[in-house]
Amino acid sequence: MxxxxxxxxxxxxxxxxxxxxxxxxxxxxxxxxxxxxxxxxxxxxxxxxxxxxxxxxxxxxxxxxxxxxxxxxxxxxxxxxxxxxxxxxxxxxxxxxxxxxxxxxxxxxxxxxxxxxxxxxxxxxxxxxxxxxxxxxxxxxxxxxxxxxxxxxxxxxxxxxxxxxxxxxxxxxxxxxxxxxxxxxxxxxxxxxxxxxxxxxxxxxxxxxxxxxxxxFSADGAVLTIHGLSAHPGFAKGKMESAVKILSAIIDALPKDHLTPEATSGKEGFIHPVSIHGNVEQAEARFILRDFDDVLLAAHGEKLRRVVEEILKAYPGSGYELNITTQYRxxxxxxxxxxxxxxxxxxxxxxxxxxxxxxxxxxxxxxxxxxxxxxxxxxxxxxxxxxxxxxxxxxxxxxxxxxxxxxxxxxxxxxxx
Structure with missing residues (x-):
C-alpha cells in the first residue's frame, strides 16, 4: 500500500x-x-x-x-x-x-x-x-x-x-x-x-x-448562586450574611482527598469549581461535574447540593439556587x-x-x-x-x-x- x-x-x-x-x-x-x-x-x-x-x-x-x-x-x-x-x-x-x-x-x-x-x-x-x-x-x-x-x-x-x-x-x-x-x-x-x-x-x-x-467522561455544568444579606459593615453585627463568605465555606467543605481533579485519576470523577465572583449580597460559582458513570455523575450533583444546604443552616437569612445542566455524555x-x-x-x-x-x-x-x-x-x-x-x-x-x-x-x- x-x-x-x-x-x-x-x-x-x-x-x-x-x-x-x-x-x-x-x-x-x-x-x-x-x-x-x-x-x-x-x-x-x-x-x-x-x-x-x-x-x-x-x-x-x-x-x-x-x-x-x-x-x-x-x-x-x-x-x-x-x-x-x-x-x-x-x-x-x-x-x-x-x-x-x-x-x-x-x-x-x-x-x-x-x-x-x-x-x-x-x-x-x-x-x-x-x-x-x-x-x-x-x-x-x-x-x-x-x-x-x-x-x-x-x-x-x-x-x-x-x-x-x-x-x-x-x-x-x-x-x-x-x-x-x-x-x-x-x-x-x-x-x-x-x-x-x-x-x-x-x-x-x-x-x-x-x-x-x-x-x-459524562459531563454536567453547575451554577451555584448564593443570596446573602447585606448591611453596612460598621453596623453589621447580627445582620450581615456575606454571600462571598458563604460561598467560600461551601467550596472549602467540598472533598479535598477525593472527588476533586487534584486527587483523582483513571475512572474517578470529580466536582470542580472553575470560577467565582460576587459581593456580600450575591455571589456565584460555576462548577464542572465529571464521571464515566451517569449514576455517579448525578450523585456528584446531589453531593454538591447537600454541602450547600448543610452550610446554609448557619445562615437562616440566606438562600441559594443551584442549576445543573447537561453538557455531554x-x-x-x-x-x-x-x-x-x-x-x-x-x-x-x-x-x-x-x-x-x-x-x-x-x-x-x-x-x-x-x-x-x-x-x-x-x-x-x-x-x-x-x-x-x-x-x-x-x-x-x-x-x-x-x-x-x-x-x-x-x-x-x-x-x-
Whole structure:
C-alpha cells in the first residue's frame, strides 16, 4: 500500500501556519461561534481545500467548515467523516503564537525563549522519552501552542491533499468537518448532520501516539448562586450574611482527598469549581461535574447540593439556587453497538506501524456529542501533549503517523465494503 511521506515538510508547515491564527473561544460569549476570529482559520482551510480540488468546501454562518472527498470506487462504502476543532482553549492566550521546531530531540530540557521560566523537562513530560530523534514543536513560552486541536486539523488537511493526489488509493465518500467552540462545550451545537451525511466519524483529537478512545467522561455544568444579606459593615453585627463568605465555606467543605481533579485519576470523577465572583449580597460559582458513570455523575450533583444546604443552616437569612445542566455524555454506550468502527480504527493504527492503545479520555471531544446525536465517533490520536498551557508540544513524527492512520481508515472501510 502507498505510504504517506512528509518529504517537503508540508505537514509541519501547515501546522505552523494554523497555530499562528488566533482562534481562542470564549465561554462568556453568547454568539455562535463564540468568537468571530475562529472563522479566520475556517476561511484559510476552505481556500486550501478548494485549491486541492475539493469543490464543495465551504464555511457556514456558524463557523463550521464542510467538505467532501468524492468516492473513487465502485463499491458501496459507508460514508466516513474526519473531524477536528479549530478553536483553542480560553485557559491560555492563543494570540501571537510563535511555533518553534526543536529538531532531533535528544532528551534535553527545552527552554522556551520568550519566557525561560517555561521549561519542558523529560521528568515531567513522560511521553518525551519516546521522542528521541524526533522533531518537537513548542510555542515560545508566552502562549499555548494550539496543537489541541490544530494538530488534528493539519493532519486531516494533509491526508486530504495526499488522497486527492493519489487516486489509486481507493475509498468511499469522505466528509470533512472542522468545528468551532469545542473547548467550551459547544462544538457541535450547530453541526448539520443531515448536510454532513456521514455514517460514522472519527475525531482526530487525542494525545499519545497510537491511542484510540471509545469512552469519555459524562459531563454536567453547575451554577451555584448564593443570596446573602447585606448591611453596612460598621453596623453589621447580627445582620450581615456575606454571600462571598458563604460561598467560600461551601467550596472549602467540598472533598479535598477525593472527588476533586487534584486527587483523582483513571475512572474517578470529580466536582470542580472553575470560577467565582460576587459581593456580600450575591455571589456565584460555576462548577464542572465529571464521571464515566451517569449514576455517579448525578450523585456528584446531589453531593454538591447537600454541602450547600448543610452550610446554609448557619445562615437562616440566606438562600441559594443551584442549576445543573447537561453538557455531554459518555460515548461508549453508542460505540459498543458499532464494534467495526473501533476495529477499523485499531487496524488503521497498526497498519501505520504503531501499537494501538484503546483507552478512555478524562475529558470530552466533539465525538462524545456526535455519538449521542446518532453519528458514532471515537477519537484517534493527534499527538498533542500538555494542552491548554504554555508547555504544550507535539511531535512531527507522531503527526505523520496520524496522517497515515487517517488514510488507512479510509482505505480499510473501502476494502471491507
Amino acid at each position: 502507498l505510504k504517506y511521506q512528509n518529504k517537503t515538510e508540508s505537514l509541519a508547515e501547515r501546522f505552523k501556519k494554523y497555530v499562528q491564527i488566533d482562534t481562542q473561544s470564549d465561554p462568556a460569549s453568547l454568539s455562535i461561534p463564540s468568537t468571530e476570529k475562529q472563522k479566520n482559520l475556517g476561511r484559510v482551510l476552505v481556500a486550501e481545500l478548494l485549491e486541492i480540488g475539493i469543490q464543495d468546501a465551504h464555511l457556514d454562518e456558524y463557523g463550521y467548515v464542510y467538505a467532501t472527498i468524492p468516492s473513487n470506487t465502485d463499491k458501496k462504502v459507508p460514508v466516513i467523516c474526519f473531524c477536528s476543532h479549530m478553536d483553542t482553549s480560553p485557559d491560555c492566550s492563543g494570540l501571537n503564537v510563535k511555533p518553534i521546531v526543536h529538531r532531533n530531540y535528544q532528551g534535553q530540557d527545552l527552554i522556551l525563549p520568550d519566557d525561560p521560566s517555561v521549561v519542558l523537562r523529560l521528568s515531567e513530560h513522560k511521553d518525551l522519552k519516546n521522542q528521541i530523534g524526533n522533531d518537537i514543536i513548542t510555542a515560545s513560552g508566552t502562549t499555548l501552542l494550539g496543537a489541541d486541536n490544530k494538530a488534528g486539523v493539519a493532519e486531516i488537511m494533509e491526508a486530504v491533499a495526499f488522497l486527492s493526489a493519489h487516486p489509486e488509493i481507493k475509498h468511499g465518500d469522505i466528509k470533512i468537518l472542522f468545528t468551532p467552540d469545542e473547548e467550551i462545550g459547544r462544538g457541535v451545537d450547530k453541526a448539520d448532520l443531515k448536510k454532513l451525511g456521514a455514517d460514522f466519524a472519527y475525531t482526530i483529537d487525542g494525545e499519545t501516539l497510537g491511542s484510540i478512545e471509545d469512552e469519555t 459518555n460515548m461508549k454506550s453508542v460505540l459498543d453497538q458499532y464494534p467495526e468502527v473501533i476495529e477499523i480504527g485499531t487496524q488503521a493504527i497498526e497498519r501505520a506501524g504503531v501499537t494501538a492503545k484503546k483507552q478512555s479520555i478524562r475529558g470530552g471531544t466533539d465525538g462524545s456529542r456526535l455519538s449521542l446525536m446518532g453519528l458514532p465517533c471515537p477519537n484517534i490520536f493527534a499527538g498533542e501533549h500538555a494542552f491548554h498551557g504554555k508547555q504544550e508540544w507535539v511531535s512531527v513524527q507522531d503527526m505523520e503517523k496520524a496522517v497515515q492512520t487517517i488514510i488507512n481508515i479510509a482505505s480499510i472501510w473501502e476494502e471491507r465494503a
